[in-house]
Amino acid sequence: MRVTNILTSQSIKTVPIDFSPCVWVVSCFIRHDSNPKLATYAMSAGAVVNLLADYLFIIKMGMGIEGAAYGTIISQVLMLLTLLSHFMRGKGNLTLSFEGIGISKFRDILAMGVPSFCVEIATAITIILFNYTLLTQFDESYVVAFGLNTNLGVFALFVMVAIGQACQPIMSFNYGAKRQLRIEQTLRLGLKVAIISGSLFLIIIWLFASEIASLYLGDSSQLVPLATTALTYYFFAVPLMGFNIVVANLFQAIALPKRATLLALSRGFIFVIVGMCFLPEYLPINGIWLTTLFSESLAAIMALMMLSNYFRDSRLDRASSYGS
Incomplete structure (x- = not known):
């Protein structure tokens, strides 16, 4: 049972790997696009949400490492969505485009x-x-x-x-x-x-x-x-x-x-x-x-x-x- 829980939590923890690079890359673009405050707010909010989610899932719900993995997923998604709002509102000089990639x-x-x-x-x-x-x-x-x-x-x-x-x-x-x-x-x-x-x-x-x-x-x-x-x-x-x-x-x-x-x-x-x-x-x-x-x-x-x-x-x- 313990081995199964470990394997489950490890498989869950691989999910944020797909979000982490996106968060770091997008935050760099936003800082360069004269909006460092949004990058700061997104990172700070993600850290706070991660702490609160860990407290909820690990201490209150007793989910252990699996709960920590869920907390990480939620915080990463929140950070990415917050950062993407910079492009959705169209207030910056940069836009998302796949044209001209070579x-x-x-x-x-x-x-x-x-x-x-x-x-x-x-x-x-x-x-x-x-x-x-x-x-x-x-x-x-x-x-x-x-x-x-x-x-x-x-x-x-x-x-x-x-x-x-x-x-x-x-x-x-x-x-x-x-x-x-x-x-x-x-x-x-x-x-x-x-x-x-x-x-x-x-x-x-x-x-x-x-x-x-x-x-x-x-x-x-x-x-x-x-x-x-x-x-x-x-x-x-x-x-x-x-x-x-x-x-x-x-x-x-x-x-x-x-x-x-x-x-x-x-x-x-x-x-x-x-x-x-x-x-x-x-x-x-x-x-x-x-x-x-x-x-x-x-x-x-x-x-x-x-x-x-x-x-x-x-x-x-x-x-x-x-x-x-």
Whole structure:
């Protein structure tokens, strides 16, 4: 009976997979179509409805995992319908149309979307590699500490991704309008907000890491100090993380996907692998926790070099246009 319930719930949970990509894609179009408030309302309403549905189906009706699956389905459908109202009311500049779809457009879309894909897939692969390294070279207490690190770190990552995504449509629009000064102003503002936000995260963790770890782990004499160290070292990288993500979004916005992909892969995968291979060997106790700071620091150097080249090229383009 238990196996049947699990299989049933798993089959139900596959249904939202059909809606989730639609929700994320449509929300991106709506943000770019000058209606970010609707995207925010839709996502917020979906989250609230999901929580209420989980309470109703799981706690009140005792449906367990199956109830959670139904709650997810309902929230996803609600979000999608709310987002589609943007097109149904006809208030935006974009309309739903299947005309003119061809291989070349798909190729362009894939090229511009690869950097974002790299950020997501690199995060998943990095978590797997971290867990494997911690289990093979250390012990389970390190895995528990890394689990807390992952939960709080992903929250900080999403904030930085949100800042980058907020800047991207503005930079993209001004790139099409050939307003270089607006692009640079948006970039500076995005970098400023990302670095300040990352610094605030760091200050909070620096001051309250032990208390935060105790909330999750209780009063374990071994785990709390370990998790405190892991959190502190990780969040030193968050301001640099924000810097790197905003720069990657810039290159996506101005149709330079190769640079964006290289930066995303480097900070989220290549430099992480290098750090995991060498840092624990030279710093046996804290080397593994310094991996993220190591990778983000190297990526920031790469991002600065890319930005320097970009600004140099843009100045040359402006000088040539004035000369002509």
